Amino acid sequence: MICLYCGGDFIEPFSLHKMFFKERETACSQCLAQFERIKDPACEICCGTILENQKLCQNCKEYIKLNPNQPIIVNKSIFQYTNEMKEWLNRYKFYGDVTLASLFITDLKEYYQKSFRNFKIVPIPLSKERLKERGFNQVEILAQQAGLPFIKCLQRVHTEKQSKLSRYERLSREQVFSFCGDEKFKNVPILILDDVYTTGKTVRDAAIILLQNGATEVYSLTLIRA
Ligand SMILES: [Zn+2]
Numbered sequence: 637m638i639c640l641y642c643g644g645d646f647i648e649p650f651s652l653h654k655m656f657f658k659e660r661e662t663a664c665s666q667c668l669a670q671f672e673r674i675k676d677p678a679c680e681i682c683c684g685t686i687l688e689n690q691k692l693c694q695n696c697k698e699y700i701k702l703n704p705n706q707p708i709i710v711n712k713s714i715f716q717y718t719n720e721m722k723e724w725l726n727r728y729k730f731y732g733d734v735t736l737a738s739l740f741i742t743d744l745k746e747y748y749q750k751s752f753r754n755f756k757i758v759p760i761p762l763s764k765e766r767l768k769e770r771g772f773n774q775v776e777i778l779a780q781q782a783g784l785p786f787i788k789c790l791q792r793v794h795t796e797k798q799s800k801l802s803r804y805e806r807l808s809r810e811q812v813f814s815f816c817g818d819e820k821f822k823n824v825p826i827l828i829l830d831d832v833y834t835t836g837k838t839v840r841d842a843a844i845i846l847l848q849n850g851a852t853e854v855y856s857l858t859l860i861r862a
Pocket residue numbers: 639640641642643644663664665666667668
């Protein structure tokens with residue numbers, strides 16, 4: 637087969653599971669091996685790096701201290717934001733090569749099934765303007781290709797590109813989401829899905845809106861932890 641990522645020829649490793657579920661590897665093992673997974677122990681709230689013998693990272697400790705009345709949203713991430721991952725994200729999200737979602741759909745699906753099986757998935761939306769500019773929502777494409785059903789019930793106000801903002805500017809922005817679902821949730825646990833977790837502001841904003849609209853508990857799963 638031809639590797640979707642490097643263009644090289646490769647022989648797909650045999651797996652009974654993959655044969656049974658008719659799944660195909662789309663990239664060669666060298667390409668897949670260059671992406672670094674997050675290893676335990678990680679911060680119990682944001683999945684970020686922690687100091688030895690700690691449960692929470694400095695940022696989460698600080699956040700809790702400054703915002704004692706805010707809900708705590710636990711985030712799980714699968715991959716580290718390495719240079720190799722930046723390169724993938726660039727090709728996928730900014731150059732719009734949507735076929736590259738296939739590199740990580742097995743990881744996403746497996747993580748969901750292992751940890752969040754009964755959760756309803758809500759992907760982080762793009763603003764109308766951003767969607768028009770990019771042409772696709774990179775998070776929805778990941779979910780679709782992974783065969784994970786999701787609900788679109790959040791709307792996002794158009795703001796400055798997040799990647800252009802400093803950590804402080806990101807954290808001090810106002811709420812950027814509103815609810816646009818047909819009806820409120822009735823006692824369902826929700827899993828927010830996003831591609832990259834940076835300060836946690838996006839996930840927390842979305843979670844607050846979902847909790848106000850009937851979600852019983854909210855977690856987030858992000859492919860990459862920056
Ligand atoms: Zn390759």
